[in-house]
Amino acid sequence: MAQAGALTPQAMIDSATNAYTKGHYESAIKWYEQVLATGQESAAIYYNLGNAWFKLNEMAQAIYNYEKALLLAPSDEDILFNLKVANSRIVDKIDIVPDLFFERWWKSLYTLFPGDTWAWLSILFTALFLVAVGIFVLSVKSVQKKVGFYSALLFLFLTFFGYAFAYKNHYRQSHHTHGIVFEPAVTVKSSPDENSVDLFVLHEGTKVQLSDSLNSWVKIKIANGSVGWMPSRAIKKF
Amino acid sequence: MKRLALLLISALSFIFGINAQEVNFTVSAPEEVEVGQTFRVVFTLNANGENFRGPDFKGFTVVSGPNVSQSSSFQFINGKMHQEYSQSYTYLINASMEGTFEVRPATIVVKGKTYQTQAVRIHVISSGKPKARQSQPSAGSTNRANAGSPTEPIDDVKDIPKDDIFIKAYVSKPSPYVGEQTIVTYKLFTKVPLSNIRINNLGTFPDFWSQDLLKSDKLQQSTVIINGEEYVTAEIKKTSLFGLKPGTVTIPAMEMECTAAMVKKRRRTVTGDPFFDSFFNDAFFNSGYEQVERKIYSNPLKINIKPLPAEGKPAGYANAVGNFTLSAELDRSEVKANDAINLRIKISGSGNLDVIEAPQINFPTEFDTYDPKITSNINTTSSGVSGIKTFEYLLIPRTAGTYTIKPIAFSFFNPATGKYNTLTSPEFTINVAKGEANAQNISYSGVNQQDLKYIGSDIRYIKLPPIALRPVGVLFFGSGIYYGLLITLLVGFAISMLIIKRIQKQRGDVGLMRLRKATGVATKRLKKARTHLNNREENAFYNEISAALWGYIADKFNIPLADLSMENIESKLISRNVNTETIKAFIETLNNCEFARFAPGNKTENMEQVYNQALETISRIERELR
Numbered sequence: 001m002a003q004a005g006a007l008t009p010q011a012m013i014d015s016a017t018n019a020y021t022k023g024h025y026e027s028a029i030k031w032y033e034q035v036l037a038t039g040q041e042s043a044a045i046y047y048n049l050g051n052a053w054f055k056l057n058e059m060a061q062a063i064y065n066y067e068k069a070l071l072l073a074p075s076d077e078d079i080l081f082n083l084k085v086a087n088s089r090i091v092d093k094i095d096i097v098p099d100l101f102f103e104r105w106w107k108s109l110y111t112l113f114p115g116d117t118w119a120w121l122s123i124l125f126t127a128l129f130l131v132a133v134g135i136f137v138l139s140v141k142s143v144q145k146k147v148g149f150y151s152a153l154l155f156l157f158l159t160f161f162g163y164a165f166a167y168k169n170h171y172r173q174s175h176h177t178h179g180i181v182f183e184p185a186v187t188v189k190s191s192p193d194e195n196s197v198d199l200f201v202l203h204e205g206t207k208v209q210l211s212d213s214l215n216s217w218v219k220i221k222i223a224n225g226s227v228g229w230m231p232s233r234a235i236k237k238f
Numbered sequence: 239m240k241r242l243a244l245l246l247i248s249a250l251s252f253i254f255g256i257n258a259q260e261v262n263f264t265v266s267a268p269e270e271v272e273v274g275q276t277f278r279v280v281f282t283l284n285a286n287g288e289n290f291r292g293p294d295f296k297g298f299t300v301v302s303g304p305n306v307s308q309s310s311s312f313q314f315i316n317g318k319m320h321q322e323y324s325q326s327y328t329y330l331i332n333a334s335m336e337g338t339f340e341v342r343p344a345t346i347v348v349k350g351k352t353y354q355t356q357a358v359r360i361h362v363i364s365s366g367k368p369k370a371r372q373s374q375p376s377a378g379s380t381n382r383a384n385a386g387s388p389t390e391p392i393d394d395v396k397d398i399p400k401d402d403i404f405i406k407a408y409v410s411k412p413s414p415y416v417g418e419q420t421i422v423t424y425k426l427f428t429k430v431p432l433s434n435i436r437i438n439n440l441g442t443f444p445d446f447w448s449q450d451l452l453k454s455d456k457l458q459q460s461t462v463i464i465n466g467e468e469y470v471t472a473e474i475k476k477t478s479l480f481g482l483k484p485g486t487v488t489i490p491a492m493e494m495e496c497t498a499a500m501v502k503k504r505r506r507t508v509t510g511d512p513f514f515d516s517f518f519n520d521a522f523f524n525s526g527y528e529q530v531e532r533k534i535y536s537n538p539l540k541i542n543i544k545p546l547p548a549e550g551k552p553a554g555y556a557n558a559v560g561n562f563t564l565s566a567e568l569d570r571s572e573v574k575a576n577d578a579i580n581l582r583i584k585i586s587g588s589g590n591l592d593v594i595e596a597p598q599i600n601f602p603t604e605f606d607t608y609d610p611k612i613t614s615n616i617n618t619t620s621s622g623v624s625g626i627k628t629f630e631y632l633l634i635p636r637t638a639g640t641y642t643i644k645p646i647a648f649s650f651f652n653p654a655t656g657k658y659n660t661l662t663s664p665e666f667t668i669n670v671a672k673g674e675a676n677a678q679n680i681s682y683s684g685v686n687q688q689d690l691k692y693i694g695s696d697i698r699y700i701k702l703p704p705i706a707l708r709p710v711g712v713l714f715f716g717s718g719i720y721y722g723l724l725i726t727l728l729v730g731f732a733i734s735m736l737i738i739k740r741i742q743k744q745r746g747d748v749g750l751m752r753l754r755k756a757t758g759v760a761t762k763r764l765k766k767a768r769t770h771l772n773n774r775e776e777n778a779f780y781n782e783i784s785a786a787l788w789g790y791i792a793d794k795f796n797i798p799l800a801d802l803s804m805e806n807i808e809s810k811l812i813s814r815n816v817n818t819e820t821i822k823a824f825i826e827t828l829n830n831c832e833f834a835r836f837a838p839g840n841k842t843e844n845m846e847q848v849y850n851q852a853l854e855t856i857s858r859i860e861r862e863l864r
Contacts, residue, residue, distance in 0.1 A: 013703045020700055041710045044701035051700050082697040091637060119715035123723050130731040138738055166715040173713060184639035184670075185604050201603055203637060 009035050016048065025052040043073035043114075047082070054086055059205040060236075062086045064180040067207065067238050071173050074111035090205030091185075096223040109161070115169025122162030129155035176237035179220070181206045181230075188228035192217030199228045208235065261285045261348050265355040267341060271333045273364050276301055279341060281327040281355060287346035290327055297339035297362070302404070302535045303329030332533065333362040402429040405474070405494060405536035413542040416481045417559030417590045418653040419622050421451065424475040424492050424536055429467065434497040435474065438533075443479055445487050445543075447593060451476040451618045478623045480559070480590040481543035492536040497529050546651055552660050554598060558650035560589010566646055566663035575638050575673030581631040583610075583646060583663070588624035591616055596629045597648050602641040604670075606634040635670040642667050760790040760856050764849070771845050779845055780835040783852050787828055790856055804828065820858055827851045 007015075016031030032049040050065030066083040073079060099107065113121065132155050136148030171177075181202045190197040192214045202208070208220040208230075218232045267279040281292065281304070292304050304327035311322045327344070341358040404427050411420040422443075426435075435457075457472035475492065546559070562585050569580040585594055596610045608631070616625035635641065643666040651658050714720055763786030770779035791807065792799040795814050802810070804825075811821045830851060834844040 009707055010703060010705075013705055017700065017703060035707070036710070038707075039710050040707035042705050042707050044705040045707070048700035051697055054697050078698045078701070085697050116714040119713075119720055122715075123720070123727065126724060127727050130727060134731065134735060134738070137735065138742065170713055170715040174711075174716075184637040184672075185602075 091203035118166035179235035293342035301330035484545035562587030564661035
């Protein structure tokens with residue numbers, strides 16, 4: 001392990017895979033962490049790391065890494081499945097408030113591809129839009145003009161969405177809008193003050209949405225819509 | 239006090255000279271009673287007597303007595319003072335069997351003289367029987383008084399003076415607070431040996447929480463001397479009472495049955511000296527004694543229970559009264575999850591320990607807690623109830639973390655100071671480490687989720703190499719490349735649109751197209767004309783040249799061919815800023831061509847000339863327009 005620095009990331013991944021297969025999860029974690037330490041990442045690395053933590057029964061770590069992986073690959077089925085399993089093994093069982101249909105659609109759309117894919121798509125759609133505009137402008141025959149007009153409209157729409165989804169993904173990755181509770185149990189208070197009223201208790205592994213922060217406190221929202229404040233040290237953001 | 243009062247009264251009677259009064263010693267008893275009825279027999283003396291000896295009440299049961307009471311009154315009538323003094327000895331007697339019984343005379347000594355009452359007959363009838371014996375000769379007054387006369391001591395009388403056996407009830411604190419301890423003691427005094435002691439109506443204590451203080455069945459005996467008489471005394475019952483609610487509570491008299499060894503005396507010596515008397519009347523000196531059943535009653539008690547003061551009552555006060563200390567300890571503060579911890583709270587001291595409830599403790603919600611195991615170790619000494627009450631809490635932390643148990647408060651009322659006290663334990667901090675669990679088979683029974691669907695199922699396997707890596711945090715969206723691409727797209731679009739527009743414009747301008755074409759077409763025609771010239775085909779030649787020229791002009795200047803004629807060609811060319819010389823040359827060429835076509839003559843010679851002229855003109859216009 002000492003000469004790990006000399007290894008290429010791919011060699012590290014091979015070692016990690018070996019260790020994981022043999023059930024040496026701690027060492028697999030070390031290898032994956034070293035891969036990440038090279039300044040490179042991948043949804044697969046986070047996912048594998050999450051698996052190793054899961055095997056060590058560190059659900060908070062596992063969920064954290066699955067969520068990181070999901071950021072890079074929002075629609076990866078394996079990640080979604082394992083995240084679901086890990087979430088079923090944490091203490092807090094939170095009834096998720098169902099999204100409205102359009103929120104659901106929006107979500108399923110922007111998680112359809114990773115952010116970069118959406119970025120490329122937005123460029124592609126832009127190009128197609130421009131082509132359609134060109135056809136519309138240049139064509140002499142009315143049928144061509146119609147086709148050009150409608151496809152321009154369509155691609156303008158797609159460009160808009162591609163751009164919005166790309167932006168959304170980009171925002172999620174560059175801003176830490178969510179977090180995982182890393183303390184075994186943390187009391188959520190009604191205000192950022194140690195002496196305020198205890199609202200509820202969250203346990204290790206629960207995902208929270210972060211909004212405001214004040215001093216060492218963060219305002220959180222959990223999946224059922226409950227809102228409160230907790231010390232930021234209890235949370236690992238992603 | 240009593241003696242002092244008597245002394246005072248005797249002194250007064252001496253002073254007022256009323257000692258001449260006749261001594262009257264009477265008995266008053268009902269004539270007829272029913273079986274089971276309790277009645278009163280009163281011996282009254284109108285002087286200060288001593289050494290009263292009551293009858294034995296053979297055939298009856300003495301409930302209590304003799305109860306001595308004295309009263310005196312002074313009256314001034316017509317300047318003369320009358321003093322009335324009375325001393326009464328009252329017995330409560332229970333008729334236990336049917337028949338006619340004689341109440342033997344009682345004796346008393348007044349100033350050295352012994353007085354005696356009359357013997358009284360009492361008919362005891364069964365409770366159901368009609369009272370037929372009312373006209374018995376002996377029936378008459380219920381008050382058979384007899385002028386007391388000195389009598390000799392009575393021989394062979396089974397004599398038990400009523401104060402030989404009695405029970406006295408004491409209360410240590412007649413007006414305690416609610417919940418404060420007060421001790422009620424029943425003390426038996428006896429001069430005769432007793433056996434078979436049975437407490438019938440064991441003083442029940444409603445509105446009290448009671449705790450018996452005497453544990454052993456064996457009575458602790460001791461001897462006391464009361465009024466010069468020696469009694470064997472023993473506490474037959476001692477109870478700690480804790481009032482449950484404020485108010486005055488009467489504790490009914492205690493009833494005790496016992497078998498007394500009654501001395502059968504041959505001769506009683508009445509010396510006036512109690513010690514001497516009892517010495518010689520002792521069973522040791524008397525040959526036989528008889529077992530007599532006796533019922534003895536104690537005096538009833540009244541206890542006034544005070545309410546606890548309302549002021550200063552702590553919030554969590556829960557009825558503890560006394561003086562206590564609190565100690566709380568945790569068996570360990572470093573545990574793993576799912577390991578049990580014991581929290582032991584000890585409340586020790588004296589007071590109503592039994593009433594004390596487990597203190598309210600807010601345990602962290604992560605802990606499984608169970609009802610405390612309560613053990614009381616209560617010592618009941620003769621001084622009261624004291625002891626230790628222990629509450630043992632079993633705590634099982636379910637998740638790792640650091641938890642604190644806030645200080646436990648316990649409040650009590652101290653009747654000695656009349657104030658409330660509150661004790662608190664220290665705060666406890668518990669570090670819970672992660673419990674031991676294998677990765678594969680963890681029991682999640684402790685958590686709230688009930689569905690354990692995924693036990694036995696597993697997560698999906700890791701992703702295998704090769705894994706494409708990319709630099710952390712480098713995102714395509716928003717990067718320079720992204721915007722560069724977008725801009726390139728837009729700029730490229732703009733440029734290509736411009737180009738296309740231009741081409742289209744060029745295409746869309748037919749004249750320009752003609753211009754381009756014109757030279758080409760003209761050249762073609764001229765080439766054709768050349769071949770015609772070589773073949774000496776005059777007509778075809780001239781046609782070609784003419785068409786070439788006209789077509790050229792039409793294309794070049796974007797004039798429809800049909801509009802062109804010899805007449806307007808000049809003006810048209812002028813309007814297009816063509817050099818007049820060139821126009822002249824062109825028209826001349828056209829004219830020559832026309833002329834050569836239609837004029838007779840040597841067409842073949844002209845052909846060469848016309849051809850050269852047309853070529854010259856076209857190239858000239860071409861040059862000019864460039």
